[in-house]
Amino acid sequence: MEPLHGRADKKRFAAIDIGTNTILLLIAELDRNGAFQVLEDRAEITRIGEGVDRTRRIGSDGAERSLGVLRDYLEKCKNLGVDEILAVGTSALRDARNSGEFIARLKQGLGLDLRILSGEEETSYSYLAVREGLALEGKEVLVVDVGGGSTELIWAKEGGVHLWASMDMGSVRLTERFLTSDPVLEEDVARMITEIDRQLERLLVDWGMERRFHTMVGLAGTFTTLAAIEKRLSVYSHSEVHGCRLSRAEVQRQVHLFKDKTIAERREIPGLEPKRADVILAGAVLIDRIMTLFRVEQVMVSDQGIRYGLLHERLRTLWIT
Numbered sequence: 112m113e114p115l116h117g118r119a120d121k122k123r124f125a126a127i128d129i130g131t132n133t134i135l136l137l138i139a140e141l142d143r144n145g146a147f148q149v150l151e152d153r154a155e156i157t158r159i160g161e162g163v164d165r166t167r168r169i170g171s172d173g174a175e176r177s178l179g180v181l182r183d184y185l186e187k188c189k190n191l192g193v194d195e196i197l198a199v200g201t202s203a204l205r206d207a208r209n210s211g212e213f214i215a216r217l218k219q220g221l222g223l224d225l226r227i228l229s230g231e232e233e234t235s236y237s238y239l240a241v242r243e244g245l246a247l248e249g250k251e252v253l254v255v256d257v258g259g260g261s262t263e264l265i266w267a268k269e270g271g272v273h274l275w276a277s278m279d280m281g282s283v284r285l286t287e288r289f290l291t292s293d294p295v296l297e298e299d300v301a302r303m304i305t306e307i308d309r310q311l312e313r314l315l316v317d318w319g320m321e322r323r324f325h326t327m328v329g330l331a332g333t334f335t336t337l338a339a340i341e342k343r344l345s346v347y348s349h350s351e352v353h354g355c356r357l358s359r360a361e362v363q364r365q366v367h368l369f370k371d372k373t374i375a376e377r378r379e380i381p382g383l384e385p386k387r388a389d390v391i392l393a394g395a396v397l398i399d400r401i402m403t404l405f406r407v408e409q410v411m412v413s414d415q416g417i418r419y420g421l422l423h424e425r426l427r428t429l430w431i432t
Contacts, residue, residue: 123150124425125188126418127181127198129225131160131259131283132390133332134177136184137418138191145426150191152349154332155180156386159213160203160260164284169207178216185221197421199236200227202260202281228417230277234263236420238272241328243423244415245354250325255401256416257333257394259283264401266318276314280307282333282387282394290393294373303393307400315404327407329357330416332387333394337365338412339382347384353414359402362410366395 120143128135138151157176159169188196198217204210204227217223228236237256241247254265258281266274289303338352341361369377369392377388402410 122195122429123191123193124422124429125184125193125196126421126425127184127196127223128417128421129159129177129181129198129200129204130331131163131201131203131261131281132156132158132387133259134159134180134184135416135418136187137422138188138193139422141422141426141429147422147426151187153184153187156384158259158283158386160206160283162287163203163207163260164287167206167208169203169209169213174213174216177213178220181217181221181223185223195425196223197425198223198225199417199421200225201233201417202258202279202284205229206260206279230261230263231275233261233417234265234272234275234277236417236424237263237330238265238267238275238420239423240415240417240419241330241413242267242270244419245328245411245413247326247328253324253327253405253407254330255327255334255398255410256330257281257397258331259390262397262401264314266324274318276317278310278314280310280397282390282397285393285397286390293389295370295392297370300370300392300396304396304400307397308404311400311404320405323406327402327405327410328413329398329410330413332384333391333398334410334412335414336383336387336391337362337395337398340365340380341382343381345381347382349414352412355412357410357412359399359408359410362395362399362402366392366399369395 122141126137133156136153139147139149141147159173159177161173214225251268256263260281262278264276289299335352374389378385
């Protein structure tokens with residue numbers, strides 16, 4: 112496909128989301144009329160946040176894995192004639208004391224500028240992706256973005272964010288804190304649930320919640336993985352996962368499935384990315400507790416997260432002069 116540099120009515124845009132567990136790349140061709148065509152949508156697990164909860168530093172292994180993937184992503188951008196690249200980082204890069212060193216390496220070694228998002232900015236992009244990517248018809252919605260290091264919860268109504276919270280618990284952070292045995296110990300899972308419930312119950316009090324939401328939307332890799340496992344997808348399919356429904360009973364079924372297996376045994380589960388096998392239990396338990404405490408029986412799954420929020424924001428401003 113020939114690059115479209117110089118064409119006034121189309122631009123090629125790339126959004127890179129460097130998360131605690133996964134680095135995601137979206138490349139899209141944008142039209143002046145607000146439409147877009149996805150050319151590339153990739154995710155690679157590099158776990159840049161490995162050990163950050165304990166050390167508050169990005170380790171050399173996670174940094175090198177991430178730099179390798181980013182180098183490949185930038186080569187793909189070059190080959191597709193991308194006009195503009197926006198790269199953002201989230202929880203691990205917010206928490207690590209040596210984030211500046213990693214940002215400098217990206218700039219010096221790859222020529223890539225990286226912006227670290229605040230919890231509020233992360234929430235804003237997640238909600239924008241959901242609002243534009245799913246037909247929610249102005250309903251009162253709970254949007255939950257479960258990452259590796261943090262989880263963002265958004266109470267949205269009338270097409271905007273009403274209340275939000277960014278909590279320091281995600282699939283990687285919870286695994287490193289609580290699930291250090293293989294197979295896991297029931298008492299460790301129980302301690303993890305106690306901590307999850309403590310934070311969520313405090314949020315429920317802060318929000319004054321006494322009602323059910325019309326809809327819950329789940330973003331990011333844990334939700335999409337649970338959906339892929341339910342569908343037994345040997346090859347991940349955006350079209351089959353995005354917009355599908357996941358019941359609390361199915362989430363609980365998978366929690367028991369993961370608890371009963373070693374990490375090596377989990378890697379054989381159809382639909383489960385092998386690199387996610389060690390952290391999937393913590394992520395699934397977190398989702399189950401959110402659904403339970405917010406009294407939600409079903410969640411709509413979205414695989415359009417922060418990178419799509421960046422895209423929709425850029426669509427609004429690209430041709431404004």
